[in-house]
Amino acid sequence: MDQLGFNLKSFAECTADLVILLVALCRMFVVVEMVDTVRIPPWNFHRQLNDAIAEELNKKLANKVVYNVGLCICLYDITKLEDSYIFPGDGASHTKVHFRYVVFHPFLEEILVGKIKYCSQEGVHVSLGFFDDILIPPESLQQPAKFDEAEQVWVWEYETDEGAHDLYMDQGEEIRFRVVDELFLDTSPTGPKTEQEAPPSSTTPAAAADDSTQKKETPYTLLGSISEPGLGLLSWWNS
Amino acid sequence: MWHHYNVLTVKASRNGGKCSVQRRDANAAMLSNYEVYQLLMELKEKRKESVKNKHSTGQQNLNTIMYETLKYLSKMPCIHQSPETVKEFLSAMLPHKLTKAEKLQLLNHRPQTAVEIQLMVEESEERLTEEQIDELIQKVTDILPGDPQQEGSSSADAEMDASTDQC
Numbered sequence: 576m577d578q579l580g581f582n583l584k585s586f587a588e589c590t591a592d593l594v595i596l597l598v599a600l601c602r603m604f605v606v607v608e609m610v611d612t613v614r615i616p617p618w619n620f621h622r623q624l625n626d627a628i629a630e631e632l633n634k635k636l637a638n639k640v641v642y643n644v645g646l647c648i649c650l651y652d653i654t655k656l657e658d659s660y661i662f663p664g665d666g667a668s669h670t671k672v673h674f675r676y677v678v679f680h681p682f683l684e685e686i687l688v689g690k691i692k693y694c695s696q697e698g699v700h701v702s703l704g705f706f707d708d709i710l711i712p713p714e715s716l717q718q719p720a721k722f723d724e725a726e727q728v729w730v731w732e733y734e735t736d737e738g739a740h741d742l743y744m745d746q747g748e749e750i751r752f753r754v755v756d757e758l759f760l761d762t763s764p765t766g767p768k769t770e771q772e773a774p775p776s777s778t779t780p781a782a783a784a785d786d787s788t789q790k791k792e793t794p795y796t797l798l799g800s801i802s803e804p805g806l807g808l809l810s811w812w813n814s
Numbered sequence: 815m816w817h818h819y820n821v822l823t824v825k826a827s828r829n830g831g832k833c834s835v836q837r838r839d840a841n842a843a844m845l846s847n848y849e850v851y852q853l854l855m856e857l858k859e860k861r862k863e864s865v866k867n868k869h870s871t872g873q874q875n876l877n878t879i880m881y882e883t884l885k886y887l888s889k890m891p892c893i894h895q896s897p898e899t900v901k902e903f904l905s906a907m908l909p910h911k912l913t914k915a916e917k918l919q920l921l922n923h924r925p926q927t928a929v930e931i932q933l934m935v936e937e938s939e940e941r942l943t944e945e946q947i948d949e950l951i952q953k954v955t956d957i958l959p960g961d962p963q964q965e966g967s968s969s970a971d972a973e974m975d976a977s978t979d980q981c
Contacts, residue, residue, distance in 0.1 A: 603847065603922070604845040604847070604849075604850045605843045605844065605845060606843045606844075606845055607843065630873075633873075633875075633876045634872040634873065634875070634876070637875045637876035637879050637880075638875035638876065638878055638879035639875065646879075647879075648850070648854075648879055648880075648883055649853065649854065649857055649876065649879070649880065651853065677845065677850060677853065679883075682915065684936075685915075685919065686919060686923065686933050686934055688890075688923075703886055704882045704883075704885050704886040705879055705882035705883045705885075705886055751933075753933070803933065804929055804932075805927075805929035805930055805932065805933045806933065812927070812929060
């Protein structure tokens, strides 16, 4: 209630005050300007405000995907600090901070190099180490391609004058691909009615046939393509 | 082909809900792999000094993403770059009339073959002749430093030749 004469902000509002001012889509790594209210508890008042704020922001955003922005890496800098307020009932200070964050958000058509994580019926799964959800669907592989069920690998049936030469896309191989699409999914918590009743299936690729019952929702997925000369395993093109 | 994102979401201010939509110059926000690598290395040094906080549960995410991203970037040619080489490279690229994104891809990947150049430069068959592509490869190889281990053997040979000349 408004006993002390100024607007009481609910704590939920404070923490949800993340506003994205600019999302530029031009690079593997981009700098995104954001505004947020950072809460510093009293036991951190002895620290330099900038350091305490930087730590809180990294705690909140590092290694997390922000919807429609990308995977946050680390704080770039703090551009503006507004006044710090203390609200009744909470001893902590709340400061509105304008800052810039380094975000992983490759642009469409960009060329990237990653490692093959595993193959499945859905395609080839590629990882960059810090980002794992990259998929190259079967139609975007070098054609003709077939899936070897026994070894669980995709194979490029490269045709030369001497006949078909099978090129295997093995796990751990370095692969150059082009980003052709990106998918952002809002994975915020929803109500109880959307909870799944199916028992959790195993996460090995061999159980891929069962994934209609349990779909792992990744907040940020990239779709790639290797259907151009120069793309695919690095070993295919290095003489 | 190019997606441009506008500013989004509602800002909850003290005066009630307010919708703000702004769009700014996209070029200002590009970062090369070299810049990200430098930033992460500096952050790593700073965090080494404050050993106390590093391992608390809240910091685990930052530790993970820093470690993995540095591991990924360490395998790229960007780690051998410096602000001077980047400047030299960009001025050498001026006559070729490439877009900012194309120059940045060449800077990040250091292509050695014509096929790679064709992947990174849009419509390269129409914009670049074969000699120009070779010229680009030559400039990239000369100006941007590569892996010293791979090139150490060739430069050591050159040094040996020079020293034998002096003898």
